[in-house]
Each structure stands twice: as structure tokens, then as C-alpha cells.
Amino acid sequence: MSFQGYLRSRVLTQSLFDQYIVEYLCKGCLPVYHTERREFRKFVSRLCPTMKVGTRKYYRKKIADGFLQQKAHLKKKLADALWMCSTADAWSCRRKSFIGVTIIHWISPDLSRQSACLAVRRVVCTCNYEIIGKLLEAINEEFEITTKLTCTITDNGNNFIKSFKVFGTKNDESQERAPIQSVDLSNYQTDNSHFPQAKPRSMSSQVFRHQTNNYLNEESITDILSDIKSEFHESSEEDGLDDAEYADLVPGIRKIGADNGTKDKKQFVQDGKPDEGAVNFLPLTDILKKKASSRTIYCFPKHRRCACHLLSLVAKKDIFVGLDASLKNLMDSTEKKLLALWSKQNRSSKAADAIYASLDGLFVINNKTRWNSYFDALVRVRHFLNTKKADLKKLFTHFKIDYFRPAEEEFIKEYVKVMRPISEALIVLQADIKVNVECR
Structure with missing residues (x-):
């Protein structure tokens, strides 16, 4: 038994060492000049004395090359x-x-x-x-x-x-997939009475199937259609009208070459007025030179609004639409006292130290753009109401803020109880891999 191959695969080379440093910089979101710091070079020299740390320019090039490799690898995955x-x-x-x-x-x-x-x-x-x-x-x-x-x-x-x-693209689900039309051809006969009457419009492409659901080939479809006597027929060249006869029947159409003689065929305007019987030709170059509309430039897929964002808007705005006036006043008075207490903690380090000394913790400050943070802030307040109500009262008195009324305390507890399912649903929807709820 030999361990020679195993030991050779674990040898640290200079190229592998540089690759580790690039990965360290990228995964840690560190600036490239970090490799030129004296502390970093000293750490590397003690850990791997035989390895050399490159310059900032060298690792910047390595990162650019690695980005191109990762991009090509991702495009290959997306192609499959x-x-x-x-x-x-x-x-x-x-x-x-x-x-x-x-x-x-x-x-x-x-x-x-x-x-x-x-x-x-x-x-x-x-x-x-x-x-x-x-x-x-x-x-x-x-x-x-x-x-x-x-x-x-x-x-x-x-x-x-x-x-x-x-x-x-319009989100019209009825137009996403056209239903496949099937025709039963098991009892096929050449008699026209067994087929629907022809409609005065072009025949749309249909899919014919047997009872066994096997697709017909092109030749069989051609044979079937050739046996059907259609109400429409195409005129041949023999029974059709030539240009001169057609011009005689339709007024306003000039004969080209017959009575024009040597006149220029492109002369359609006389005395500054267009000829009523002439055909108006539009130069193709003028159409191409026109500025293209933005509607014809960009092609987007169907749009779906984020379910997390919609649910946050429901919890933040929609639930208060048509709210009873007394309940709305109760909510406003409660939030006003909370905002006064939260601003004290944010603006003064001395006030934050006093809050921590009284409650053995700080309040959670909400973010205006994330409803979850507001819910977490009320959960924290409810925790202090249930465990350290007396200390919380002293803290309100210390900051000269009116304490909660019994109805306001009950409102905080009920709000947390009612809105908890929405908060938990947002946590599920914000998952990256373990989630099976579609965003609509």
C-alpha cells in the first residue's frame, strides 16, 4: 500500500494558493488592497513560508478572469x-x-x-x-x-x-395555451354531409387525431382534404382576367403600358395633386429611417408581483382601510407613545443605557420599508409588558412619557396575536430553496 498519490494531491502549489486568496477576497467582499496590508502578508508568511503573496494588480486580474469563467459556466447551465x-x-x-x-x-x-x-x-x-x-x-x-x-x-x-x-406580455391566462381541437376520423366518408359546412374564412391550423390519439402524417391529411368538396375554388390562369380586362371593369385603374406610351410609369402626380387612380408607393427607406417605437424594441415575459411585498402592503396599509374610528384612535395613541420611546433610544446613548439597565435589553427599532420589523418591535414590547411591567412603567416616568392605558396594552397583545400568521407566512415566502408557494 502506498500513500504517494494521496500526498501528491494534497500538496499546496502557488497557483492553488492564489486561487484560495481570490476566493477569500470574493467570498468575504474584501477590497483587493487587503492583500497589500502588512498584517495580512505577515499572517500568510507565518502560515505558508514558501508561498508568495502577489500584488494588487495581479489579484485584480485573477478576479476578472475568474468572473469570466464563472459567467461562461453559468451560461452553459442556463443553456441546458x-x-x-x-x-x-x-x-x-x-x-x-x-x-x-x-x-x-x-x-x-x-x-x-x-x-x-x-x-x-x-x-x-x-x-x-x-x-x-x-x-x-x-x-x-x-x-x-x-x-x-x-x-x-x-x-x-x-x-x-x-x-x-x-x-x-399580457397576463391573459386564457390565451396562454390554445385548446387542441380533435376530430374523430374513425367513421370517415367522402360524403360532404359528414363534415361541417365551410365557413367564409381561412381555415385555421388544426390538429387531427385518431381515436388512438396518434398524430396523422402530412400525406394522410392532404389525402383527406383533397377528397372534400369545398364551397370555394381557386380561379385558374385560363378563366382569370388579365390586367387590361380588369382595368376596364374597375374604374379609376390606369392601364400600364397600353395607353401610357412612353410616359414614365413612376409619374403619379400631376400639377401637384396625386392621381386618384394611381397607386401610392411608400419608399422603404423612409420607413426604416423612422425612429422605432419603444413598444417594438423590448420584449418582456409575463409580470408577477412579489407575494411578499403584496402581503406586506396588506398588513401595513389595507387592513386599516375602513377601520372603525375608535379603534383607529386607539392605534394612533399607542403608536405615538411607542415612537416617543423608540426615538429616545435612537437619539441618546445615555437613554439607551438607562433602558438596558432597567429592562436587561433594548427595544427593537422598526424599519419603515419592512413591515416585519414593526411586528418584531411590537413583539418585544409585549415581552416587556408580560415580564417587566413595573420596570417599564418606571422607564416611562423617567422619560416623562405617558404610560399605556389598559386598552392600549390589550391592543398591543391582540395585534401581535392576530398578525403573527402573516409574519410567519412572510418568512416562508422569503425562503430561497425550501418554498413551494408561487409568487403571483
């Missing part, structure tokens, strides 16, 4: 997928706007759900619906997934909604 669903979002940070197709989902051959981040792009100008349409289509074409997307999920922002309303 048949259908996929994408999500898009836009945000701003540090006075800069961004848009990204954050995650795209597809089913792999082993029936497992796969996802990946496609792109994050900088938005230089106003993030309106036309800019969104241009960027999203560019990303879809870059990864060659335009024809494979079944839908794109976004939030309820006006810019996204208008973009998909203008450029997207």
Missing part, C-alpha cells in the same frame, strides 16, 4: 434549462442607483431548484420605465434567456409596473 423565472429589483445607496436581476430560478435535470445572481448594473440617469426596459432586456439577451423566461417577479414600484405594462 428549458424554463426559468427571474426576479428584478432597483435600489439606491450612497446617492447612487442600481438595478439588478438578483436571482434566477430553474429546475435542474435532477429536479432540484437552482438559482444564481445574473447581474447588478449601475443606473446613471433617472430609473424610469424605459431605462428599466433597456437594462433588463440587455441582461436577458446577454445570458440568452429571453425566450426561456416564463415570468419576471418584481415589487410594486410604479416604474417596474409601467415598464412591464408597456413592454411585457
